[in-house]
Amino acid sequence: MILGLTRSWSLAGYAIAVILILPLFALLVQATLPDEAVFSHLIDTVLPTYISNSLLLMLQVCLGSLVIAVPAAWLVARCDFPGRRYFQWALLLPLAMPAYIVAYVYTDMLDYAGPVQRFLRQAFSWTSPQDYYFPDIRSLSGAAVMLSLVLFPYIYLLARTAFMEQSSSLLHASRIMGCSPWQSFWRLGLPMARPALAVGMALVAMETAADFATVSYFAVPTLTTAVYDTWLGYGSLSAAAKLSAIMLLVIFAMVGFERFARRKQELFQKQSRLTESDRYHLSGFKAWLSFGYCSLLIVLAFLLPFTVLAGYAVDYFDESWNSRFWQYSFNSLYIAAVVSFICVVLALVMMFIRRVSPRKSDILPSRLSSTGYAIPGTVLAIGVLVPLTYLDFAINDIYDYFDARGPGLLFTGSVFALIFAFCVRFVAISIGSIENSYKRISPSLDMASITMGQKPRQLLWRVHLPLLRKGIFAGALLVFIESMKELPAALLLRPIGFENLATHVFQFVSDEQLEHGALAAIVIVLVGLIPLIYLNRSLEQES
Amino acid sequence: MKSFKSLALLGLATVSSMGSIAATAADDLTVYSYRQAFLVEPILEQFTKDTGIKVNVVFAKDGIAERIAREGRLSPADVVLTSDFSRLMELVDKNLVVDVNSDTLNNNIPEQYRSPENDWYALTMRVRNVYSSKDRVGKLDLSYEDLASEEYKGKICTRSFKHPYNIALVASMIAHHGEAETKTWLEGVKANLARKPQGNDRAQVKAVKEGLCDVAIGNSYYFGKMMTDPKQKSWAEAVYINFPNQKNRGSHINVSGMALAKFAPNKDNAIKLMEFLSSDVAQKSYAEVNMEYPVKADVTPSDMVASWGDFKADSLPIFKLAENHQAAVKLLDEVKFDL
Numbered sequence: 001m002i003l004g005l006t007r008s009w010s011l012a013g014y015a016i017a018v019i020l021i022l023p024l025f026a027l028l029v030q031a032t033l034p035d036e037a038v039f040s041h042l043i044d045t046v047l048p049t050y051i052s053n054s055l056l057l058m059l060q061v062c063l064g065s066l067v068i069a070v071p072a073a074w075l076v077a078r079c080d081f082p083g084r085r086y087f088q089w090a091l092l093l094p095l096a097m098p099a100y101i102v103a104y105v106y107t108d109m110l111d112y113a114g115p116v117q118r119f120l121r122q123a124f125s126w127t128s129p130q131d132y133y134f135p136d137i138r139s140l141s142g143a144a145v146m147l148s149l150v151l152f153p154y155i156y157l158l159a160r161t162a163f164m165e166q167s168s169s170l171l172h173a174s175r176i177m178g179c180s181p182w183q184s185f186w187r188l189g190l191p192m193a194r195p196a197l198a199v200g201m202a203l204v205a206m207e208t209a210a211d212f213a214t215v216s217y218f219a220v221p222t223l224t225t226a227v228y229d230t231w232l233g234y235g236s237l238s239a240a241a242k243l244s245a246i247m248l249l250v251i252f253a254m255v256g257f258e259r260f261a262r263r264k265q266e267l268f269q270k271q272s273r274l275t276e277s278d279r280y281h282l283s284g285f286k287a288w289l290s291f292g293y294c295s296l297l298i299v300l301a302f303l304l305p306f307t308v309l310a311g312y313a314v315d316y317f318d319e320s321w322n323s324r325f326w327q328y329s330f331n332s333l334y335i336a337a338v339v340s341f342i343c344v345v346l347a348l349v350m351m352f353i354r355r356v357s358p359r360k361s362d363i364l365p366s367r368l369s370s371t372g373y374a375i376p377g378t379v380l381a382i383g384v385l386v387p388l389t390y391l392d393f394a395i396n397d398i399y400d401y402f403d404a405r406g407p408g409l410l411f412t413g414s415v416f417a418l419i420f421a422f423c424v425r426f427v428a429i430s431i432g433s434i435e436n437s438y439k440r441i442s443p444s445l446d447m448a449s450i451t452m453g454q455k456p457r458q459l460l461w462r463v464h465l466p467l468l469r470k471g472i473f474a475g476a477l478l479v480f481i482e483s484m485k486e487l488p489a490a491l492l493l494r495p496i497g498f499e500n501l502a503t504h505v506f507q508f509v510s511d512e513q514l515e516h517g518a519l520a521a522i523v524i525v526l527v528g529l530i531p532l533i534y535l536n537r538s539l540e541q542e543s
Numbered sequence: 544m545k546s547f548k549s550l551a552l553l554g555l556a557t558v559s560s561m562g563s564i565a566a567t568a569a570d571d572l573t574v575y576s577y578r579q580a581f582l583v584e585p586i587l588e589q590f591t592k593d594t595g596i597k598v599n600v601v602f603a604k605d606g607i608a609e610r611i612a613r614e615g616r617l618s619p620a621d622v623v624l625t626s627d628f629s630r631l632m633e634l635v636d637k638n639l640v641v642d643v644n645s646d647t648l649n650n651n652i653p654e655q656y657r658s659p660e661n662d663w664y665a666l667t668m669r670v671r672n673v674y675s676s677k678d679r680v681g682k683l684d685l686s687y688e689d690l691a692s693e694e695y696k697g698k699i700c701t702r703s704f705k706h707p708y709n710i711a712l713v714a715s716m717i718a719h720h721g722e723a724e725t726k727t728w729l730e731g732v733k734a735n736l737a738r739k740p741q742g743n744d745r746a747q748v749k750a751v752k753e754g755l756c757d758v759a760i761g762n763s764y765y766f767g768k769m770m771t772d773p774k775q776k777s778w779a780e781a782v783y784i785n786f787p788n789q790k791n792r793g794s795h796i797n798v799s800g801m802a803l804a805k806f807a808p809n810k811d812n813a814i815k816l817m818e819f820l821s822s823d824v825a826q827k828s829y830a831e832v833n834m835e836y837p838v839k840a841d842v843t844p845s846d847m848v849a850s851w852g853d854f855k856a857d858s859l860p861i862f863k864l865a866e867n868h869q870a871a872v873k874l875l876d877e878v879k880f881d882l
Contacts, residue, residue, distance in 0.1 A: 045876035113753040129737070129755055130697070138741050219703060219741040219881065232606040233705065234872070235633060389613050396617055409617050496575060496610060497601025507604065512746050 009456065010362050013353040016346050017365035020372055020424050023383030024248075030386050031245040035238035038230065042239065046221070050243075054209065054222040054250065057144055061208040062201045064148030065155050070197070072152075072294055073159035074185060080279040081287040087294040088160070089532060094301035095153045096528030098485055100213035100506065101521050103146040104514045105305040107217075110137045138218045146214055149301040151207050155200035162196035163189055168278045181280050205254050209247065210376035212488040213506055223247040224488070227378045231492075237382065244379040251374050306525065312518030320519040324499075329523055332500040335415060336483035339422040340430075340476040346423070347430035347475065348468070352460050355438055356446060366431050373428035377421070377489030384421040384493060388412045418493045425489065426482050430475035437471025438464075477531045484527050571597040572812050575607050576624040578799065582832050583624060589828075590819050596812050600624075608633040611804060620804040621813040624666075629707040629714075631663045631800045632865040640802040643814055651821035655860050656798060656838045665798035665861060666820055667835035670763040670854065671712050672794070674748050674782040680757045683785045687716065687795065690758075691731025699732065700747040700756035703740045704880040705872070708762060708797060713874065714867035715795045718859055722870055729878045740881050745769055745778065752781035762797070767834030767847050786854035793855035798838065 075081065076088045094102075110116050117134055126132050136142065166189060174184040215222050221229075223243060231240035282290055313320070350366040375383070388411040396406035411417055441464065449463050465472075487502045494503065501520045508517030576583055580602040587598045603610070608630065611618050623640070625631045634640045635658070642661040649657070656665035673690070675683045690699060704713065716725045737756035747759035748769060759782070769779035786794045801820060807813045819825055823842055830837040831845045843849065875881070 041873060041876065045873075046879065046882065049879070049882055112755045113749060127754065136738070138739070219739060221882065229705070232609055235609055235612075235637065237609075385613065392617065393615070406617070408619065409614055412613065413617075413619070492606070496603055496607070497599075510604075510743075512743055 006456075009353050010357060010359060013350050013362060013365035016350060017368040020346075020369045020427060022387055023380055023421070023424055024371070024375065025383075026386040027241055027244055027248075027379065027383035030238055030241035030382060033238040033241075035236045035242065038234050038236040038239035039242045042226075042230070042243070046226075047243075050221055050223050050226045051246070051250070053140060053215075053220060054224070054247070056140060057147070057215070057220070057222060058205045058208045058254065060141060060144035061147045061151060062204050064144055065152040065204045066197065066201065068148060068297065069152040069155035069200070070159055070190070072297060073156045074163055074189060075290045075294065077160045077163035078185075078189065078279055079181075079282050079290060081282040081290040083291055083294070087298070090298050090302075091156050091294065092153045092532050093298060093529070094150045096481075096525050096532065097150050097302060097305060098213070098487070098502070098505075098521070098524060099147050099150045099211060100217055100487075100509055101309065101514070101525075102150055102301070102305045103143070103214045103217055104509050105308045106146065107137055108308075110134075138220075140218075140220050143214050143218045143220050146218075147208055147211060151204045152297075152301070154203045154207070155197060158196040158200040159193055162193035166192050171278055202254065206251060206374050206376075209251050210378075210488070212376075212378055212491075213509065217509055223250070224376055224378050227376075227382070228488070228492075231378075231382065237386075241382050244382055247376065247379060248374070251376075309514075309518050309521055309525070312515040313522050316515050316518060320516065325519060328499050328501050328504045328520060331498065332484050332502065332524075333527075335419060335422065335500060336480045338419055339426065339483045340479040342419070342423050343427045343430040343479045344434075344472055344476045346427055347434050348460075348465075348472070351431060351434045351438060352456075352464065355464075356456060356459070366435070370428040370431055372424040373426070375425065377425065377486055378492065380421050380425055381489050381492035384417055384424070384489075385412060388417050388420070414495055415498065418490060418495075418498075421489045421493050422483050422486060425486070426479045429478045429482065430472075433471045433475030433478065434468060437468045441467050474531075474534070477534060481528050481531055484524055570809060570812070571599055572621045572809055572816060573619045574598055574600040574622045574624060574816075575611065575620045575804075576600050576602050577604070577607055577626040577630050578602070578624050578833075583829075585832065586820070586825055586829050587816075589825070590816055593819070594812075594815060596815065598816065608637055608639060611639045612637050614806075616806045618804060618806050619808060621807040621809050622816055623802050623804055624799070625801070626799050627707045628665070628711055628798050628800065628861055628864055629868055631665075631798075631802060632862075632868060634802050635662055635865070639805050641805045641807070643803050643817060645814055645818055647818040648821050651818075651826075651839050653838060653840060655858065658862060663800055663802040664817065664821065665800040665838045666826070667830045667833065668796050668798045668838055668856070669835045670786060670794045670796060670856070671708060672761055672763050672766070673785045673787050674751060674759045674761055674766070675785055676751050676754075676757045677781055677783060679754075680783075682783045683758070684789060685785065686788045686791065687712065688728065690735065690760075691728045692735075695735045695758060697735065697737050698757040699735045699759070700737050700750045701732075701740050701760045702743055702747060704729075704875050708744070709760070710868060710871050710875070711797050711864050712760075712795050713871035714864040715857065715859060717867040717870055717874070718863045719792065722874065725871075726874050726878060729874060729880055733878060733880050745775060748782055749775070749778045752778045763836075763848075763851065764834040766851065770847070784851055786852070788857070789855055792859070793857040796856045796861070798861055799833075799835070 072087075072091055076084055076091065108114055112129060112134075120132070120134070121127070124132070170188060171184065174188050179187065209224065212224050212228065216225050216228075223246065227240050227243045227247065230236055230243055346369070347366070350369060353362050354366050372380075392409050392411050392413075395410060396408070399406035411420075445463060445467075446459060449459050454462065485502060487506055490500060490503050491506070494500070499507075501524050505514070505517040505521045505524065508514050514521070574583070574587070580600055583600055587600055591597055607623060611620055611623070611634070614620070623634060625634075640662045643664075644661060648664055649661070652664050656668070657663065673683065673685060673687075675681065689695070701709065703709070713725060713729065716728060720728070737750070742750075744759075744761035744765045745768070747756070747761055748765070750756050751759050763784065766779055766784045769775040788794055801817055803810065803813055803817065820829060821839065823839065826837040826839045826842040830842070830848075834845065834848050836844045836848060
């Protein structure tokens, strides 16, 4: 689309991108600084374990999510069975559950002291752990199961969309050629959904790499926890930065071929070409099996942990319902609101430039900015603190030069650092969402309004904005939820003494007293359900 | 379109209000605390009542030293309260604290429990105990060294050995036995574990109650805390609290403490606060809220703590632990204790 877009627009786009990828550069610079042999000691001792743990975890979670999600997606997209319409959105519920909360609940249930093993011991009159084998939930595979339970909806969502968009004529053709439903799944459905599954797995891998709370609670050391421990335990920022660099290599290698800017955009596609009659109508045993499978998933990944949480919240309500709780809730909501607002504005500017600029290179800012999502919170924290600390001191030095009292720690001592990091990490979501909405606005609209003599700014404000409303809203909502849930970056970057719901809940989880933080956990989950209601509406419209 | 304008205004308003979040009056004290705020607030309120000096206390679980280092000369911290000794040493090692010349402090706090350079002071002490199952083991008179013996194979539970409480214990072993012998001891203990190190000190006692293991390593004050928590009382009642090494050097002691931040904006008031914390009344209640032993010799512990019996404490000066801290961490990595 050719338009006389002045260079100042492009410059603005690049300026945004530079600011957003600054942490990445700062991190790499920090990684080249000397670290008093901490890193070489790590290499000699525990680093191989950390790396293999991280890789194994990613692999297991990817496979686990895939195995869970694909059948569910296929059933909901291509078959008809009782409850299907409810399952299509209910299977997204687990997204609202922070993994460490699910992990906590299951640990309580499944460890030696929990009701499951107690029951088994009574039933078989075993007396000690030597008498029988029971898998240890606090292990790498245990963590993988927990993470799969909350991350599978990403793959489910993308796979479901992919299955639905596969053209019905192919499906008819396969049936005419005598394919059974199984065969058309294996030979047509699955292979055609591969790109979508790859995107989903990349997403799941990134989320797994970024997970700090679950593995830390399960005492499974990964690169993420190693970054945290090296930084705060060994007190070596440079060694932590080196570890971070390794971690980024691992992540970028894994998802290098995928453009994560495309992440959740499939959420809002509405081009189902399948009609009701194209679905396999399941009956009898098959129908109940499908119903049972989907129900089981929802119970395990959402209903059960949520019920336990709600029970705790009721039991400890009087103790939790106090001014502190309100303060933390306010902090969470406030940060999330500011971050989603900033992300949407930045994404809008970048996407607008990309849409109307005559220069090919103007695609770059939004592409570059989207890499932030791949950076785990722990890693990002280092990258954010380094330049901001430098900036803080530079400002105070200027004041000192004029013999004035400086403002103190303007950026690192306030919530600015936290907000900045969240924006870097989540702007990709709003970019994806707005990009997707732009696809549905015909370029001829742009041309028409230019012909009518509109300036670029007017085009954005008067034509694009009203049409992009849905995408903007969806993007803002998703960023909002992610900001509520994000833990490691919040832990490391908050101003001292600042707590939000996520850090507050995690405090209790690591003290093994989640019941005291259950109320706060419930709030996080409930806020996370809002986009699902919204999604549900758009899914309903589809079918 | 209206909604967009109001949204934009809202955004601007929130961004501009960011700067005003952490505003405190200039002569108020700021305390960075590794100890939970509710434990220290009552005593700080008493200080404010006595002196009129307001105190803001902010709590963080970890990373305070790293933060003060980063904040450098701009740090608002006046006093740092730590919940254990290694955190105190971390501050000293990073050169973030400054010495206090106060006769009051030196008279109140015994030499063993303060820095020879006067740049840190212990406030309370606790023992690293060994808890044993009442039913299966009974009361024990053992040494830490015994934990590596065959007798305890598959019977020991502990939290991560990378936790400061355990690192300090390992450091004291290095101080008494040297690195090589300590490494052998660690390997022995690791071989005796009933499960991979996980959870916190209380979770180990719970595991003993459940029959997962017979002995657990844990700090003394958790015994009191479990006794007063209705949900955890039964855990504590299932074990004896044992004080190791009574036949030789005495039980390993860890301390919580305080230090004056190097760039404290209000040094004079900060020293006043530190002196207050070493006084009889503060010692009594500061130790009591967390069921610890006061360091001041003539202050008695609470009835609950006293009921666990008298014991002999290791006379190793606390600063000796610091010298072996890094060595302890490296040994743990070499032995892969937690993995």
